[in-house]
Each structure stands twice: as C-alpha cells, then as structure tokens.
Amino acid sequence: MESTQLDLVITDFKSEAKDTVVLELQHPHKFDLPAFSAGSHLEVYLANGLIRHYSLLNSSAEKHRYVIAVGLSAETKGGSQYIHQHLRVGDQVKVSHPRNNFVLGDTEEYCFIAGGIGITPILSMVHWCIQHHKKWRLIYALRHKQRASFYEYLMQLSPDNIQFYFNDENNDQHLNAHEIVNGLSEKEHIYCCGPNAMMQSVKDATQALSTERVHFEWFSAPAIAISEVQSSGSFQLKLKKSGKKIQVKADQSILDALEEDGFELPFSCRAGICRTCETTICSGIADHQDMILSNEERDANRTMLICVSRAKSQILELDL
Ligand code: FES
Missing domain, CATH: 3.10.20.30 (Beta-grasp domain)
Structure with missing residues (x-):
C-alpha cells in the first residue's frame, strides 16, 4: 500500500517578518511531489512527537516543492517553537500528503480576508486566481506593519488587488467586517483565515449570506464550540x-x-x-x-x- 507520509528535505529556511519563518520542502531526489489544490495543508510530524498543520502557500501549479510558513505562536505547546529553534536547511522532515479542508470553489469573484499568519492558505488561492484570470481582492489585517508577513511579496504580486489594514494605524481598531460585507458585490465569495476574533466578526457579519458564499479556515476552535x-x-x-x-x-x-x-x-x-x-x-x-x-x-x-x-x-x- 502506498505510504501516506513523505520524507522531504528542507531546501530553504528563511525569516519572513517578525517571528515568522518560511520553509521550502522538496523530495530528496528532486522527484515531483503529490499534487495539491489551493487551500491545502500538510501535517508535519515533528521529532518531538507533535503533529502540526501548516497551509501550503505556493502555487498549486508547482510540482517540485511545498512551501509553508510558521508563525511563532504565543501559546506554543512546542510545535512552532521546535520548528523555529531546531529545523534548518538540509534537515529531513516527515509530512503527510497534502489535504484540503479549505477548498477554493470555482466562482466568478473572490473576496479574501486574511489576518496575521492566516495569509498562508490565501496566498495559494491568490496564485490560483491569477493563473485562472479570476477577479479577486484581498483584505489583509495585521496589528503592525512590521508583523506583515509577505508584505513585499504581495506588493510585487498585485498591489492593486490588495488592501492592507494595520490596527496601529487605525487607533487600534480591528477590521470592520460589516463594512466589508456591505461592500460585497453580488458575485463575490468570501474566503477568510486569521485569528479567531477576526473570523468570528466575519462570521457574525455574514449571517445573512448563503453558506455557499462564505468559507473559513479555523486555526483554533471558537470558545463557544468547546463549551x-x-x-x-x-x-x-x-x-x-x-x-x-x-x-x-x-x-x-x-x-x-x-x-x-x-x-x-x-x-x-x-x-x-x-x-x-x-x-x-x-x-x-x-x-x-x-x-x-x-x-x-x-x-x-x-x-x-x-x-x-x-x-x-x-x-x-x-x-x-
Ligand atoms: S485532533 Fe484535530 S480534529 Fe481532532
């Protein structure tokens, strides 16, 4: 039976904004990797016994590599800290085949809303939209500009489609999800990934929309679900x-x-x-x-x- 795990090598490891590192993974013999679709993630099996999920941020058209970004979590239980401190170029890592819990549907217009490290699955979706000549825009919320992962990259990619929102430049006010939802075109579908507070505000603001138009990738479960x-x-x-x-x-x-x-x-x-x-x-x-x-x-x-x-x-x- 074909193994569901892959042994890959870290071929690039670099810092991207404060407390965020980007890892490029390739097959040790440069073979093509199993295909993935925009929004997919890998399970990464760490040597300390933990399993962590990281979204693939590169274009799904690329066959030779997977790229993930890892933010150093304030509530780290050892996953992100282990990657930041112990992994480097040349190290082997065991990962799952790509899986997709945040599937990008084929529609006419896309409104992406990302917060913090939640930009990662959205990046692969943006690549897909560009390749398929889709109409899209991205609203990317962050606390400060210095924590804006992929800021330069996005500015080079397609600055006209992207609106950055920095809390510290807006009197520490969070993104106004109701304003975004009120400004949606009739054809736009929302794809949202970021901190729970932001996701919850988008969820609240989209109550009246059909569920087919609103898609979320949660990093942690909302408190209400746990209770x-x-x-x-x-x-x-x-x-x-x-x-x-x-x-x-x-x-x-x-x-x-x-x-x-x-x-x-x-x-x-x-x-x-x-x-x-x-x-x-x-x-x-x-x-x-x-x-x-x-x-x-x-x-x-x-x-x-x-x-x-x-x-x-x-x-x-x-x-x-
Ligand atoms: S361990 Fe993640 S869904 Fe159960």
Whole structure:
C-alpha cells in the first residue's frame, strides 16, 4: 500500500517578518511531489512527537516543492517553537500528503480576508486566481506593519488587488467586517483565515449570506464550540476491532477516554479543526461538534472527529 507520509528535505529556511519563518520542502531526489489544490495543508510530524498543520502557500501549479510558513505562536505547546529553534536547511522532515479542508470553489469573484499568519492558505488561492484570470481582492489585517508577513511579496504580486489594514494605524481598531460585507458585490465569495476574533466578526457579519458564499479556515476552535461540547452527557463506546467497551464521561472527550484506556491514536489540534483524529463510525449516531465536516458529511454519519464530537445515541460503535 502506498505510504501516506513523505520524507522531504528542507531546501530553504528563511525569516519572513517578525517571528515568522518560511520553509521550502522538496523530495530528496528532486522527484515531483503529490499534487495539491489551493487551500491545502500538510501535517508535519515533528521529532518531538507533535503533529502540526501548516497551509501550503505556493502555487498549486508547482510540482517540485511545498512551501509553508510558521508563525511563532504565543501559546506554543512546542510545535512552532521546535520548528523555529531546531529545523534548518538540509534537515529531513516527515509530512503527510497534502489535504484540503479549505477548498477554493470555482466562482466568478473572490473576496479574501486574511489576518496575521492566516495569509498562508490565501496566498495559494491568490496564485490560483491569477493563473485562472479570476477577479479577486484581498483584505489583509495585521496589528503592525512590521508583523506583515509577505508584505513585499504581495506588493510585487498585485498591489492593486490588495488592501492592507494595520490596527496601529487605525487607533487600534480591528477590521470592520460589516463594512466589508456591505461592500460585497453580488458575485463575490468570501474566503477568510486569521485569528479567531477576526473570523468570528466575519462570521457574525455574514449571517445573512448563503453558506455557499462564505468559507473559513479555523486555526483554533471558537470558545463557544468547546463549551457546547462539555455540556452533553456520558455514553458508551463499543470498539469493533478490539471488542472493548468504554464509558465516556460527560466531561471527557472520546479521544481522552480512549487514551485513558491505553489507545495511542493520531491527533493534532484536539479542537475539531484538523481531521487528524477522524474515525469511522460503525453504528450509533454521532453528535458532531467539530468545525470542519460539511453538512453532507455530518448527515452521512460515516466518520467523526473524536477529539470533540460525542454521541447522540447511548451506544456508539467505532472502527477501532
Ligand atoms: S485532533 Fe484535530 S480534529 Fe481532532
């Protein structure tokens, strides 16, 4: 069976604005890499045992390399810090094949809204729009100009399509999402990625729009989703392969309960935004609490994200 992991080499590692580094990854023998679409990400398996997700920012037309950017997170649990401090050109890294949870639909006009390091998936979308002669614009919000990753790059790429918004030049006011939404053309679709506060304000401002026109890539789950997860009751897990039965307490995730029982399962965000823990459902009804499955996937009840989702039925059988 073909491996789902790739061993790549870091062929470029450079600083891009304050606390952001850009890594170029290539096959050790310069072979072509598996294709990807705009909005895709890689899972990066770090030597310290952590799995982290990073969006591919280069053009999906490029076959020979993947490019990712890593911002040094203030709440780092060891992922971004490890990359900043320990990885350099020539090092090998293990990554997944590209996956896409933020698919760019083919429409006529695009309004991209990015904040901070959330610019990365948007960059690959901008490349796609340029290649396909699509009408697009980008609103890129940042706290200060000095933290503007890819500022020079974007200015060279297509300055007329890009509006930078610096909080410190606007009396520390955040981007006004309602103003943007009120100014949308009838054909524009929104693609938004950035800090949760910005995403939430865009989500609130777009309530009246059809969901087909508004797309988000969350870096962490909004607090409201987590509080809802904690409110549902306990239930029983039946595990098809191992034959085990495990009780999941009201204040526990399925993943926590399985780990407590000795299972070692893949995970990354533990917040329902990355799909690393996606697990097949054999019977029972999932109570989906993630931020990433589509309505069709939820209704199909075939898989679930066990780091946050729970059960609507008293017994839930998983393929574990
Ligand atoms: S670990 Fe990321 S969705 Fe479950």
